[in-house]
Amino acid sequence: xxxxxxxxxxxxxxxxxxxxxxxxxxxxxxxxxxxxxxxxxxxxxxxxxxxxxxxxxxxxxxxxxxxxxxxxxxxxxxxxxxxxxxxxxxxxxxxxxxxxxxxxxxxxxxxxxxxxxxxxxxxxxxxxxxxxxxxxxxxxxxxxxxxxxxxxxxxxxxxxxxxxxxxxxxxxxxxxxxxxxxxxxxxxxxxxxxxxxxxxxxxxxxxxxxxxxxxxxxxxxxxxxxxxxxxxxxxxxxxxxxxxxxxxxxxxxxxxxxxxxxxxxxxxxxxxxxxxxxxxxxxxxxxxxxx
Numbered sequence: 001x002x003x004x005x006x007x008x009x010x011x012x013x014x015x016x017x018x019x020x021x022x023x024x025x026x027x028x029x030x031x032x033x034x035x036x037x038x039x040x041x042x043x044x045x046x047x048x049x050x051x052x053x054x055x056x057x058x059x060x061x062x063x064x065x066x067x068x069x070x071x072x073x074x075x076x077x078x079x080x081x082x083x084x085x086x087x088x089x090x091x092x093x094x095x096x097x098x099x100x101x102x103x104x105x106x107x108x109x110x111x112x113x114x115x116x117x118x119x120x121x122x123x124x125x126x127x128x129x130x131x132x133x134x135x136x137x138x139x140x141x142x143x144x145x146x147x148x149x150x151x152x153x154x155x156x157x158x159x160x161x162x163x164x165x166x167x168x169x170x171x172x173x174x175x176x177x178x179x180x181x182x183x184x185x186x187x188x189x190x191x192x193x194x195x196x197x198x199x200x201x202x203x204x205x206x207x208x209x210x211x212x213x214x215x216x217x218x219x220x221x222x223x224x225x226x227x228x229x230x231x232x233x234x235x236x237x238x239x240x241x242x243x244x245x246x247x248x249x250x251x252x253x254x255x256x257x258x259x260x261x262x263x264x265x266x267x268x269x270x271x272x273x274x275x276x277x278x279x280x281x282x283x284x285x286x287x288x289x290x291x
Contacts, residue, residue: 004100006078007044008232009071013056014042020060030059050075067231083151090144098244099148101235103155107167107227111218111263113209115179116191117170118149119156120198120206125191126150128181133241156204163229169205171218171260171267177208177280185288192281199274207264208273216266217259225256 017027028038031052040046050072057068084091084099091099102108110117115129126146134142155166172195181187199206209218224237236247236256247253268276 003044003078003081004097005074005080005104006047009048009074009078010042010044012071012231013048016057016060016062017042022060027056027059031056047079048075064231070229070231084148087144087148090141091148094244097246098237099152101226101237101246102152102166104228104232105166105226106163106229107169109169109225109227109260110223111171111209111260112176112222113173113218114222115176116172116195119153119166119168120170120195121149122187122191122194123150124184124187128183128187135241156198156201165201165203167203169207169264171207171209171263173209174211174276174280177277178284189281189284189288192277192284195277196274196281199270199277205270206273206277207267207270208276209263209267210276213266216262218263218266223256223259225253225260 017024020027022030024039024042025035028035031038037046041048053072053075054068057063057071062068082096082100082103084096108119116125118126121129123146126149127142130137130145130149131139131142134145137145155161156168157165159165177188177192179188195206198204209216222239226235226237228234233248233250234253234257236253237244238247247256267273
């Protein structure tokens with residue numbers, strides 16, 4: 001199956017060709033290629049050589065050096081498999097696609113009304129949440145998926161990552177801070193402390209949506225706005241009990257970008273959010289002490 005990077009490259013080249021008003025036959029002829037070769041590149045069934053990116057884009061009237069460099073880099077990496085391939089079939093096809101998007105992103109904005117977002121979860125919290133939500137998974141698969149989640153989190157701190165650590169903005173509902181776990185009474189205290197620690201990072205912003213918040217678009221559920229360097233368009237990830245799916249297209253994505261603006265406006269400021277997390281953690285600790 002073609003990688004997501006190869007599919008994104010092929011789709012982008014196809015769009016540039018159409019924007020230039022060229023047929024598949026005419027574009028291929030301008031490169032001295034058979035029509036079938038360009039067709040297979042656009043449908044992600046053939047490799048595009050990085051050296052051919054600039055000449056092809058020139059036929060389409062695209063001369064922006066940043067665009068050319070970005071597409072050439074994607075062509076170079078299009079066939080590479082991500083680190084998650086080592087987990088085999090435990091990671092489903094949709095999840096693999098999301099991990100590929102996440103690894104290429106430079107910014108992610110997420111509203112999480114029912115759980116701590118995956119990139120901010122501790123190991124014990126992740127295992128409990130995955131066990132409770134991935135109801136068809138075996139105990140061994142739950143452990144493996146928790147390890148995948150832990151490995152993902154490196155993008156928040158890895159200074160050698162292309163473009164530097166991911167810029168991450170999470171809005172978490174206040175009710176999530178009060179989750180309890182019968183197997184580990186200290187689990188939520190550890191998780192809340194982890195949120196405070198992560199919020200100290202300059203690339204991470206955490207806001208709390210208060211219980212008494214005014215109505216806002218996030219009331220309809222979790223969503224993630226995944227942004228990339230130019231020329232790649234923004235993608236929105238939506239999740240349900242069967243996994244995630246993507247929203248693409250400028251108009252549809254713009255709705256979610258605007259929705260996130262409304263969400264952060266309804267949430268507590270990062271400073272007040274930090275105090276709210278601290279206060280909640282303290283209350284949990286005092287309640288456990290009294291038991």
